[in-house]
Amino acid sequence: MQNFTRRRFFEDSLMAAAAVALPAPIFAAETKSVSPNSKLTAAIIGCGIRGKAHARELARLADCDVAYVCDPDLDRADEVGALLVELKRPMPKKVQDLRAVFADKSVDVVFIATPNHWHALAAIWAMQAGKDVYVEKPVSHNVAEGRRIVQVARKHGRICQTGTQNRSRAPLAEAVKYMREGKLGEVKLARGIMYGARGSIGGPVECPTPPRCDYNLWAGPAPMTKLTRNKFHYDWHWMWDTGNGDLGNSNVHCLDVCRWGLGVTGLGRSVLSYGGRLGYTDVGETPNTQVGIFDFGDKTIISETRGLKTVPFHPTIKSMWFFYGTEGIIAETSLFDPKGNLVRAFEGQSENHFANFLRAVRSRHHTDLAADILEGHQSSALCHIANISYRLGHSAPPADIAKHLGDIKVQEDVQETFERTRHSMNDAGVDLEKTMLTLGQHLRVDGDKEKFIDNAQADTLLARQYRAPFVVPGENEA
Numbered sequence: 001m002q003n004f005t006r007r008r009f010f011e012d013s014l015m016a017a018a019a020v021a022l023p024a025p026i027f028a029a030e031t032k033s034v035s036p037n038s039k040l041t042a043a044i045i046g047c048g049i050r051g052k053a054h055a056r057e058l059a060r061l062a063d064c065d066v067a068y069v070c071d072p073d074l075d076r077a078d079e080v081g082a083l084l085v086e087l088k089r090p091m092p093k094k095v096q097d098l099r100a101v102f103a104d105k106s107v108d109v110v111f112i113a114t115p116n117h118w119h120a121l122a123a124i125w126a127m128q129a130g131k132d133v134y135v136e137k138p139v140s141h142n143v144a145e146g147r148r149i150v151q152v153a154r155k156h157g158r159i160c161q162t163g164t165q166n167r168s169r170a171p172l173a174e175a176v177k178y179m180r181e182g183k184l185g186e187v188k189l190a191r192g193i194m195y196g197a198r199g200s201i202g203g204p205v206e207c208p209t210p211p212r213c214d215y216n217l218w219a220g221p222a223p224m225t226k227l228t229r230n231k232f233h234y235d236w237h238w239m240w241d242t243g244n245g246d247l248g249n250s251n252v253h254c255l256d257v258c259r260w261g262l263g264v265t266g267l268g269r270s271v272l273s274y275g276g277r278l279g280y281t282d283v284g285e286t287p288n289t290q291v292g293i294f295d296f297g298d299k300t301i302i303s304e305t306r307g308l309k310t311v312p313f314h315p316t317i318k319s320m321w322f323f324y325g326t327e328g329i330i331a332e333t334s335l336f337d338p339k340g341n342l343v344r345a346f347e348g349q350s351e352n353h354f355a356n357f358l359r360a361v362r363s364r365h366h367t368d369l370a371a372d373i374l375e376g377h378q379s380s381a382l383c384h385i386a387n388i389s390y391r392l393g394h395s396a397p398p399a400d401i402a403k404h405l406g407d408i409k410v411q412e413d414v415q416e417t418f419e420r421t422r423h424s425m426n427d428a429g430v431d432l433e434k435t436m437l438t439l440g441q442h443l444r445v446d447g448d449k450e451k452f453i454d455n456a457q458a459d460t461l462l463a464r465q466y467r468a469p470f471v472v473p474g475e476n477e478a
Helices: 002-021 049-059 074-086 098-102 116-128 143-156 170-180 215-219 245-249 252-262 353-363 373-391 398-405 414-427 456-462
Strands: 040-045 064-070 093-095 109-112 132-135 160-162 187-195 270-276 289-295 300-306 319-325 328-331 334-336 342-345 394-396 437-439 443-446
Touching: 002 319, 002 328, 002 334, 002 342, 040 049, 040 098, 040 353, 049 064, 049 074, 049 109, 049 353, 064 074, 064 098, 074 093, 093 098, 098 116, 109 116, 109 353, 116 132, 116 143, 132 353, 143 373, 160 353, 160 373, 170 252, 170 319, 170 328, 187 252, 245 252, 245 289, 245 300, 245 373, 252 300, 252 319, 252 373, 270 373, 270 414, 289 373, 289 414, 300 373, 300 414, 373 443, 373 456, 394 398, 398 414, 398 437
Parallel strands: 040 064, 040 109, 064 093, 109 132, 132 160, 187 300
Antiparallel strands: 187 319, 270 289, 270 437, 270 443, 289 300, 319 328, 328 334, 334 342, 394 437
16 A cells, blocks of 8 residues: 555656646647638538537638538527637538538538537548548447448548547657657556546436427437436437447547557457446446556556546646656656656647648648547547446456456556555545446457457447438448
8 A cells, every 4th residue: 555655646746747847839820811712611510519619720720611510409500600700700501410511512521529429420421422521539439330430431532530639739749759769668558547527417307308409310320218317418428329438538538649659559459447437326327437458468558537526636637648668757748757757848839630630631641630530440449448348347346356457467557556546436435345336347359350359248339220311331331
């Protein structure tokens, strides 16, 4: 326990120092004024929090105009339309059905900010219609449809960017380059931690559909189940039919950076996830506390999602990643020596992630993208396989979990990570002896085939059943 306390203090100190050392963002100059004939015509599909963020970003770029905003809830489409006008851009057309956007040949690029269960089908339909696509993270609801997006993009020669915008941060790219050049020594472990206090979503209650929302279009590929949550919008994140929990919602960013920094591809050799929906009782299904252990053989990624209210390492910085090398440590975009002394913060001029996408649309080279769809698929798929491990798990007391973790041989003392989780739960007022965690299955993975080894039950969760006509096409249908 004394060793754990020292390590916790050491890592918390690194977090605080790295947060203070973060440089102010420096972006490359945005696109200069262009003639109307050379502008790209854009559509935003999904008009919630991320859809509004897309509108703000695109309003800053002179080389595209937003011609459509689309949402099954027309009240939300109205909000984004009004926002664009407020930002001195023309009022776009407002539609409920995204197929109306895809049918318009004048639309060049589509920005997808729908709920997760729509990401893949919307991206695929758009690319089949000849559009280039920017799709929010996670790019898919499950592993199989993520691979289909990649296949369709390559088959049709479309440009498809993932909304993991950290890939466009120059200081982070410099940190990755530093590791690639071997200056951090041998790097076998990356850890991502995300704080995001989420309260109860309540229920079960009758959840009415918003008055101007077409629930059939909103559900799309997912079943039209009777909803029992308090809020129709946003809280779909915490239901398996439509969301992927905070691992897929927020911590996918940390996972993506960890994978990028370690230089690992595919889905690795095995995965185990443990956690739970703790601290309250509601109709939510996904865990609010979750640890994922991703084994890539000579390298390991540890992902920690902390969704209960605990003291974060910094008042405003809610997530961070670490790379542990034999010659030092990188936390966020700062370099530390092995003793934890700050050496320097990496710097550089970043490119706007949306501008990067539009530049690649014009060049027609997907290699110009900061976050090509293949990278987005692989990072999203790690979230999916960790969730599969969790969903196939069972409740277990702390002693059983610690014993099981003792049998896992990776580039990390996973029992120390478990102690971190126990302390975090204690800080949040949760007694794990009384409210047990779920210990997920330790799943062996064929990383290249993107399937599990000798586990048919787990394989069934790599895909889903679709509700016609909202069906992701098979490999021979696109």
